[in-house]
Amino acid sequence: MRWTKFTIVGLVPSIHALLRFSCSQLVVERLDPLVNPGEKVSPHLHQIIGGNAFNVSMDPTIAPSDQATCTTCTFAEDFSNYWTAVMFFRARNGTFKRVPIKGNVNFEQSQGGMTVYYTPTLANGAVKKGSVTAFKKGFRMIIGNPTYRTEAEAKKFRQLTYTCLKDSMTRTGETLAFPTQPCPAGIMVNVRFPTCWDGTNLADSPDHMSHVAYPSSGTFESNGPCPSTHPVKIPQLFYEVVWDTTKFKDKSLWPEDGSQPFVWSFGDATGLGNHGDYIFGWKGDALQRAMDNNCNINCPTLKSQSIAEGNKCIQQQKVSENIDGWLSELPGGMMVTGLGGTPIA
Numbered sequence: 001m002r003w004t005k006f007t008i009v010g011l012v013p014s015i016h017a018l019l020r021f022s023c024s025q026l027v028v029e030r031l032d033p034l035v036n037p038g039e040k041v042s043p044h045l046h047q048i049i050g051g052n053a054f055n056v057s058m059d060p061t062i063a064p065s066d067q068a069t070c071t072t073c074t075f076a077e078d079f080s081n082y083w084t085a086v087m088f089f090r091a092r093n094g095t096f097k098r099v100p101i102k103g104n105v106n107f108e109q110s111q112g113g114m115t116v117y118y119t120p121t122l123a124n125g126a127v128k129k130g131s132v133t134a135f136k137k138g139f140r141m142i143i144g145n146p147t148y149r150t151e152a153e154a155k156k157f158r159q160l161t162y163t164c165l166k167d168s169m170t171r172t173g174e175t176l177a178f179p180t181q182p183c184p185a186g187i188m189v190n191v192r193f194p195t196c197w198d199g200t201n202l203a204d205s206p207d208h209m210s211h212v213a214y215p216s217s218g219t220f221e222s223n224g225p226c227p228s229t230h231p232v233k234i235p236q237l238f239y240e241v242v243w244d245t246t247k248f249k250d251k252s253l254w255p256e257d258g259s260q261p262f263v264w265s266f267g268d269a270t271g272l273g274n275h276g277d278y279i280f281g282w283k284g285d286a287l288q289r290a291m292d293n294n295c296n297i298n299c300p301t302l303k304s305q306s307i308a309e310g311n312k313c314i315q316q317q318k319v320s321e322n323i324d325g326w327l328s329e330l331p332g333g334m335m336v337t338g339l340g341g342t343p344i345a
Helices: 286-292 307-311
Strands: 019-024 025-029 046-050 079-087 089-090 096-098 114-119 140-144 159-163 187-192 236-243 262-264 277-280
Touching: 019 307, 025 262, 079 114, 079 236, 140 187
Parallel strands: none
Antiparallel strands: 019 114, 025 046, 046 079, 079 277, 089 096, 089 262, 114 236, 140 277, 159 187, 187 236
């Protein structure tokens, strides 16, 4: 797994160190050990990547790396779990079809999943060793809110966006809501997490978010300071998921009023409820070593595996239900709400 800097020009901000890697799809099913721990069925469908310790409940006192036997990620010491909702196409006749995921740039052989970034560099120059604290055992977080349907609500979270791909390299024109026109190369969903931690809450918070925060001013990329309530700088965790919406270009199947036809598995037709979930599961101090060593794409301090090897790590559904073909309703019977299409000003 080796790339030169020019192979990712235009893919990421101008930064000096980051991890960028592929994680293939582990499983697609209605489980959520953060929001619905212990419940054998969660309300809506998720697509999950990472270690195969993912389960109905995940005890924060037990490291996923101690239970997992494989990971879908190309950094082989990463047994974390990362997940988002699932995108569906809603046809004019009211039926639904799951939108497939395709591999990102440099990761075209990945079987679904997403691209994951961990960025320790803040603005200019290399990271000072110890200036960014890697996540700790038991750490987990959520960003975004699946109940949101307005732009004002969505703006409470920074950088939860969509990119209408003109081609695989498009990285401009992000919107808060679903794109309103067909996207020639698909829709990329971008999920960027907060980068400041309260320094004491290792094992989550009741809302899964209040233990983390965005910089008090500016952004992570501009070296914005952390608020006094959350003084510890943590890596910027960032997901890119490329949904292959090109299979649904036929506008005769789109809604008669011309509105965009995509909907999240939790029933959101606006896209403004975009959200992501994370459970930390790196083995030992692997992530801290990567952060301290200014790894830039390639990271000799970490063990790697091929995308093909990651593709082999799969998990059987624990919630057995039909999620493929044309469905008369979203899995779990989720109702569709909202209208989409608001660009970022």
